[in-house]
Amino acid sequence: MHAEARLRRCALVLALLPLPAPAAPPPAVIPGQSYDLAALIDMAEQLSPETSEAWNEARAAAAAAGIARSAYLPQLAIEALGGAQRTPLAAPSNLVPKGYFISDTREVLPTLTAKWLLFDFGRRDAVLDRANAQTFVANVAFTGAHQKLVYTVSHDYYALGASTGKLGAAKKGLETARIDNEAVSERRRRGVATSVEQARSDRQLAQARFAVVRAQGAADIAQATLIADIGLPAGTALQVAGSTGQALPLPPASRVDTYVNEALSERPDLIAARGKIEAAEATIREATADFRPTVGATGQAFFNDGRLRSDGGPWSSVHRPGGAIFLQFSWTLFDGGARRSKLALATAERDAATDAYRHSRDVAGKQVAEAFSTLQTALASATAAAEVTRTATIAHDAALAAFRNGLGTFDDLAGEASALSTAQADDEDARADAFTAAAALALATGQSAPGMPARSP
Incomplete structure (x- = not known):
């Protein structure tokens, strides 16, 4: 009864909503303004054809429910x-x-x-129940489209943050390579360093410059991907606020089965699958009522x-x-088997909808378990990567000081510089993976991105 009441309320609310206004012009990107994740998601929702399509489908389903309700009233002509x-x-x-x-x-x-x-033995009731169920499914589909858009923009945002961070790490690596090269050149002028060490230091500096160019290209691609998924024209000058310094997501607060149970009750695809079963059952009731007479x-x-x-x-x-x-x-006595075929079709569709729900439920459980484990691993990796970066920085500073004082070799210095550059890049990747994993777990359980409430149509 609760589900039926919810379906009827949903149909009534959507039917009473005003017609959508004409499409507004795309939001203009303000030069010099920095856009954070929430602002980017809001912009994407204004431009996304997927959410607009889902909204119009919900409106169409609500109109169909209105047609079904009109069958209870007399017709005047x-x-x-x-x-x-x-x-x-x-x-x-x-x-x-x-x-x-x-x-x-x-x-x-x-x-x-x-x-x-x-009097029609419940035929109109069944048609209205089916229309209400389809309205509910369309409404849930709008929520699902919103959540997928939130995840896509969140993923692109953190991927851009990781690329930008790796670009920063590459620039730091270039600066480190310059410092190391200057140290080798200084020892070379004093006749302490060999020409081989000078050549290897020059090669290390050239490699660092190449790493900056490659990192810049990856950052440009990540920026272009984010712009495209938001729906902005290619080449839009969009300034994105970085996620550097943002606290890591909190670890999962409970066991994985708790998140699985949450997904079973909150995921839009599962809710929509249950709504399709209810719509199919209403179609069966309508087909059954066709075997009975009508009085008008x-x-x-x-x-x-x-x-x-x-x-x-x-x-x-x-x-x-x-x-x-x-x-x-x-009272139709003979129709060549049309009513019986209609009932068989409705029964088959109900069974197919039930099987689809069971499959979606199994997939949801798998996705939640994977997202749960991925988030735990990503958080642990981010913590470990930060520690590796800290220790690599200390080790490189120590190797540089030893080399300047003639107490260390260039091989030691080059090795520590390479380790530091790798650690800084891994640190950026690990942080981005942690945020993306948190967004994936939110999507798998039927929620918006962490800290962002879901919208209603």
Whole structure:
């Protein structure tokens, strides 16, 4: 009963919503303004054709529910029939020598007709239940489209953050390579360093410059991907606020089965799958009701404004109201098996919808378990990567100081510089993976991105 009431409330709310306004122009990107994740998601929702399509489908489903509700009310129609008729009619020759006479009629019949289906063994109820269920499914699909858009933009945002961070790490690596190169050059001028060490240091500096170029290209691609997924024109100058310094997501607060249970009750695809089962069951009830009779009433009120004459004689006129009322009983006894086939089709669709729900439930459990484990691993990796970066920084500083004082070799310095550059890049990747994993777990459980409430249409 709770699900049925929720479906009816959803259908009523959507049916009463105003028609959508004409599409607004795309939001302009303000030069110099930095956009954070929430602002980017808001912009994407204004531009996304997927969410707009889902919204229009929800509106269409609500309109279909309105059509189903109209079947409970009587139908009123005003009709008017007017014209002239000339009819030869047979007559006995002893009365009319030529054996026929001509009847002329001229009439205007304005009519008010009312039709009302009184009883149909639940056929209209089933149609309305199906329409309400389909409205609910469309409404949930809008929520699902929103959540997928949130995840896509979140993923792109953190991927851009990782690329930007790795670009920063590459620039730091270039600066480190310059410092190391200067140290080698200084020792070379003092005759302490060899030409081989100088050449290797120059190579390390060149590699660092190449790493910056490659990291810049990756950052440009990540920026272009984010712009495209938001729906902005390619090449838009979009300044994105970085996620550097943002606290890592909190670890999962409970066991994985808790998140699985949450997904079973909150995921839009599972809720929609249950709604499709309810719609299919309503179709079965409608097909069953087709085997039973219907009872309806028809009433007419009319005014006869007419004239009649025979064989060119004088006209006789009538200007009188009239009326009629009928009770109609209809029961289809044979239709070539159409009703039975319709019932079999509805039953098969209900069974298919049930199987689809079970499959979606199994997939959801797998996705939640994977997202749960991925988030745990990503958080642990981010913590470990930060520690590796810290220790690599200390080790490189120590190796540089030792090399400057003649207490260390260039191999030691080059190795620590490479380790530091790798650690900084891994740190950026690990942080981005942690945020993306948190967004993936939110999507898998049917929530918006962490800290962002889901929207309603």
